Amino acid sequence: MDRKWLAASLLLFFLVIGGVGFAQNAADSVLIRRLADTILTDSKAYTNLRQLTKTVGARLSGSPGFYKAEVWGQQALQDAQADRVWMQECMVPHWVRGGKDSAALLWSAGGRVSQIGLDILALGNSVGTDPKWQGRGDAGGSAMGARMSAGGEAKGILAPVMMVRNFDELEKRKDEVRGKIVFYNYPFNPLFVETFQAYSDAVRYRGAGASRAAKYGAVGVLVRSMSSSVDNNPHTGSLNYSDTMNRIPAAAVGLRDADRIAAALEHPTASDLTIYLRTGAHMLPDTLAHNVIGELKGSEFPDQYITVGGHLDSWDPAEGAQDDGAGLVQSIEVLRALKAIGYKPRHTIRVVLFANEENGGRGGRKYAETAKANHETHLLGLESDNGGFTPRAFTLSLPEEKLAGLKGWVSLLKPYGVYELIHGGGGSDVNPLGPQVGAVVGELRPDSQRYFDYHHSRADVLENVNKRELELGAVNMAALVYLVDKYGL
């Protein structure tokens, strides 16, 4: 072959390919701009969120609020013009707080007993202070923890407090634990720029702290809240009891109160520091709930699915606005926006409002198990459960070299705030789709700085969600779903 001819034809080849690439990119850019335009002007995300937070409110699995949220979810998906909306049955745990939690710190100084109230929230799945709630009848150390009745309500406990900074200190001082309320004062590490890393680092004290302390005879546990806030709100969340340990009451305490307890313990003239703790928390039998699902039927591959979702349940102190009302309304908005601009997806797009994430992860597991049982093919499970903050990235469970090939996608998303596709998993609702049906999973990674100001606390209300940040998250999610639908993964 003539060399010049080869060079010329190669040049032509690259020009054509480059031209096609450019034209494709331009078409994608235009379509994504149309998605953005409808979301930034006609979005239902914020109005849906207002309705969910202000008319439904808190919606822990099994609570009355949860069933109102199921109705809300079906209606919102129908209003978004889903082709089909249905409910997928799912048994969920049913934990109740059982009345208002109460706690106080008492100490002696100069011959007088003083006390201050502590702002606490019993941890999810925990047992209350009344022995009747405690799994093994006579809870460990109950002989030393004096139980007190408070006017017909759940009985409280009063016990000396022992502060530990971490599990290492607990182990070193294990002989001192019996009969005490252990206070885990492990700080949320400000040096992690991504606050979710600080959360991962600290959350083991909430998850395992009760059973680790019960092992040495503790009668209760207080945990410093996993938060970077400047206020004193306690942040709840679930714990996991070890089956081999006594189940003891456990509660989260706000950051200022945590500092107050630490200061009192370290004060030279204070003595006999005790904590009064009362919670009425307990588990009821598992109950029936539902994943709420809406879909847009695919035109070419109706049996191949792209799932996008968040979780319907939320903790009880507030409205679950960021966790995970935001993820719900963003997911519904993806469907609404695709339909609104007249896009016909090649694959079936499913929006799933998962039944139970917070204290069991049952919704996500049920959805993936059902998908497997039905031999469904899933391209992608995409989740939004990191709050409706300004978008910065997506994770995808793809190999790095594959992600590197998606630079063109990043340039399409960047005008709307996402500037990275990071190797990583989804959230706990879509992750089961990986092992069960081999789906790629991923999640929206918005800016993380404010999330733990609100997470699982009474500050998780609509007023702490910014409408435009919420919408921009939906824009990027819709754009990614479109790109996966068009090009596959």
Place this chain on the structure above:
Amino acid sequence: MDRKWLAASLLLFFLVIGGVGFAQNAADSVLIRRLADTILTDSKAYTNLRQLTKTVGARLSGSPGFYKAEVWGQQALQDAQADRVWMQECMVPHWVRGGKDSAALLWSAGGRVSQIGLDILALGNSVGTDPKWQGRGDAGGSAMGARMSAGGEAKGILAPVMMVRNFDELEKRKDEVRGKIVFYNYPFNPLFVETFQAYSDAVRYRGAGASRAAKYGAVGVLVRSMSSSVDNNPHTGSLNYSDTMNRIPAAAVGLRDADRIAAALEHPTASDLTIYLRTGAHMLPDTLAHNVIGELKGSEFPDQYITVGGHLDSWDPAEGAQDDGAGLVQSIEVLRALKAIGYKPRHTIRVVLFANEENGGRGGRKYAETAKANHETHLLGLESDNGGFTPRAFTLSLPEEKLAGLKGWVSLLKPYGVYELIHGGGGSDVNPLGPQVGAVVGELRPDSQRYFDYHHSRADVLENVNKRELELGAVNMAALVYLVDKYGL
């Protein structure tokens, strides 16, 4: 030359160069991590901001609050361990609101006159409704606008309202303007992803709307607030009167009230729509204020300066927490952090708290003029005046090809949130350093979604600043100042 030898020596060359680059990068990375560590754990930014917002509060140029802020600024710079702190005299405009603004919409329907109150804020630099404040004595159209006295306070005006969507409509309907209050109902365009673009687009109605309407005989102006918020807070800000037109009163109205006026005007049964407007705003003579300056003396080039700053003045409805308390405390934190880790700057680092940005830009001009008069050499003027939100980028007034060469810097900043250096100017306080002394200028570009929820409104309070977002802005500013100090620009 032997080819293999050439290849081997080239390889060696690149390894050495690469190694040096790597080692430099690693040393920079370590130093920037130390800056981040001190800022994320020991920052004074948030406590300084709390003190400024809660003990000084609003601080418009010439107001008593401004002089308290000067004292606060000197103390904060001294506490940050500046080598030297001083005051640079600067004459500033002195506008006062002159009492509480008041407005109402009145209309007839079904034979009855109804009215609703409107939440307004007189625009900065505007004149009040009492003729005694109005520049040319008898304000244009005063013959038709009935003036009303309200219990000894400034007189109000009552005039028919005429809504226009934009200047084009004003020009088309100019014959209808005389004797009316013109209501500019130009929306903040949600399609701009960067909200500052929507602001630039809309702010001309605040800036020039009064004089453009006065040209055709309007007696007052209401302007839809430049905001993307979901509330009804009015957002003030300065206007500029044309010297050749009558000065007429002008005020900003909240978004919901703006929609209410529009709905009333478009309602088929409502008639005789008038607006009552009363403001006591007026200008007093220019007065003396100061740029507050602190510096760290350079070890190698003490006569070469890197300036970093924000503006000390703030609008009066709230605390100026985001605008620009955030920029002030971030700039002071840059100095504190560099000193705290023991860094000895090669060039002199100056922190400037500019005296007057909001309604005159006098502080920045004074600083640059003085720098020029003293024949100072300035490497960089860096500003933070876009709020203390999560950082995303810096602008720098460098050519694109020069910015492309700073990719290594971007990789050093990215762990802290800045992922771009964009070609662009600084803010209005450092921009004069460009023409006056040839400095490169630039600014922090944090995420923009929430800024216009707060800007110039009563919502600009400490509670709407996130501590960590504020600190991360300071981390990136300190890192950029360090890199410029070490490598130049």
